[in-house]
Amino acid sequence: MDYPALFQARWNVSRLVLCNLIAIALLGIWMWPTGHALFTRFDEWLFHLLNQPLGQNAVWLDIWTVASMRPFDAVVGLILLSLLIKGEWVFKTIQARAALFGFVSILLLLLAIRTVFSKWLDHSSLQHDSPSMVLTDSVRLSEIFPTLEKNWQLKDRSSQSFPGDHASVLLIWAMFMSVFSRTLLQRLVIWGLALLFMLPRLVAGAHWGQDDYIGGVMIALLALGWGYYTPFAATTTNLLLKVTAPVFRLGEKLPVVKRLSVVRGS
Template structure:
């Protein structure tokens, strides 16, 4: 069965403007002194709610310690990738290769936007240390497990906390998947996973809440708008789809790979 093209090489002016205007509004609200103070007050309360149980509950401590280590990020990445290329879930089997290429392009765009924005913030008075470094009574995982910080790259602090880079990647994945999801249950699973995987940095204090719900959302919205609602992702995906077709045809003959949807003969845009 033939399916329509996943990406359309045209502007969606309404959604493009919405993404950019919401991102701008979030930034202005965060810069506004009253708004910034309100966010900080809320985040202090949120941090204590999430962080204090580390001292009182061993299960809570071990769950978020494991989830705060870099190897766990690899596990998260594999879960997100699996759901992205899982045929007949959000995307049709023959559309998964285009979806993968399109998402990688969107992710690259996000990284460029985040890098430029972070450099601007770093040279302003708006940058801040993470919650674990600024709140005196914070429970620090690196103090409880000092050997894990170097050996397993335990993440519980940052001197350049805004915007939340980890959250921005999770959010762009959730937004990208939601754009093409077809059912409410799919969106519930997508966003539940995104929020769950954002939690380790918040519990450990590596980021303030505003680093995620302001900075992460803003960066993700900009990437989504410039990727999916302009001709960019459709045009470049079409080019890369043709360019990589011979490689996929070869890899698709390998026993462990040929069962994947992205390797199917005839996968198209």
């Protein structure tokens, strides 16, 4: 059975403008001194709520220590990738390959937007340290487990906390999947996972909440708007489908690989 193309090579001006307006509004509210003060007050409360139990509960400490290490990020990436390319869940099997390439193209756009935005932040006074570096009563995982920080890249602080890179990737995945999701259950799973996997950086103190719900959302919205609601994703996906076609034809001959939705889909 044939299915409509996931991406259309046309401009959706109304959605593009909406994504940009929301992103600009978030940045404006964050830069407004009163708004920034309110966000910071809320984030201090949120950080203490999540971080202080690390010093009181060994199980809580162990869970978030593991979740704050770089290898866990790889596990998260595999989970998100698996759901993205899983045939007959959000996407039909025949659409899985295009979905993968479309997401990759938007993700690359997100990285470009993040780079440009970071250059602008570097020349402003808006950048800030993470809460673990600012709040003296924070429980620092790197001080409790210095070996893990060195050998397993335990992440609990940053001198360039805004915006949350980790959160922006999770959010663009959730937004992308939500565009194509068909049921409430799918959306609950998608956003539940995104919010859950955003928590380690907040618990450990590598990011303030505003780095995620302002910075991460802003960057993700810009990437979604300029990637999906313009011809960008359609053009890039079609190009990647053509370039990689020989590779996937080879994959169809490999015993295990040929069972993957991205290989079976054509």
